[in-house]
Amino acid sequence: MTQLREHSSKLRIKMKTVLFILLMSYFFIPSVVPLQCYSCTNAQSNEICNQNSPVNCTGSQDRCMVSKVSATILGKEVTTLTKGCIENSKCTGTVSVVIVSAGTNCCDKDLCNVNGSVTFHENKLMLTACASLIWLILKLIN
Known part of the structure; x- marks a missing residue:
């Protein structure tokens, strides 16, 4: 007992x-909880983009991103937004060439891509290359 x-x-x-x-x-x-990001493709505005349900990032996608392309054609600005998940190594900066600006911003918190803002910075190397190309084309034409 x-x-x-x-x-x-x-x-x-x-x-x-x-x-x-x-x-x-x-x-x-x-x-382990996956990162959540707003997601859309070629939305005309941030409000339209944010109407979609957030998505869970998968695999090595460890950042939320906002990609914005703006073009001014005949005085009218056209902008599209793409949001989603991305790998940190694929986050890129911005490029501005004459009438088109494109850029990507990345962040690493849940739903941090809510505001859809991308600040465009002048890329002097790209502008110089484009100006040189235009000058060369004009030289060949004349």
Whole structure:
């Protein structure tokens, strides 16, 4: 009878230890929750884009992105937005060439691509290359 009580007591201690470890792991081991981002393709405005349900990023996609293309044609500006998930290595800056500006901004928090803003910065190397190409074409034509 004494051995049975000792065995029962040891079993309770083991069960309490296991329960304690499970409880601590619940609080201290982070759960893997995928990043959520707004997602759309070639939306005409940020409001239209954000009407879509957010998506869960998968695999190595560890950033939310906003890609914006703006063109001014005959005095009218046309802008499209694309949002979604992307790998950090594919996040690029901005390019402005004469009438077209394109850029991508990335962030790493849930739904951080909500505002759809991309700041365009002048890319002097690209502008110089385009100006040189135009000059060369004009030289060949004349």
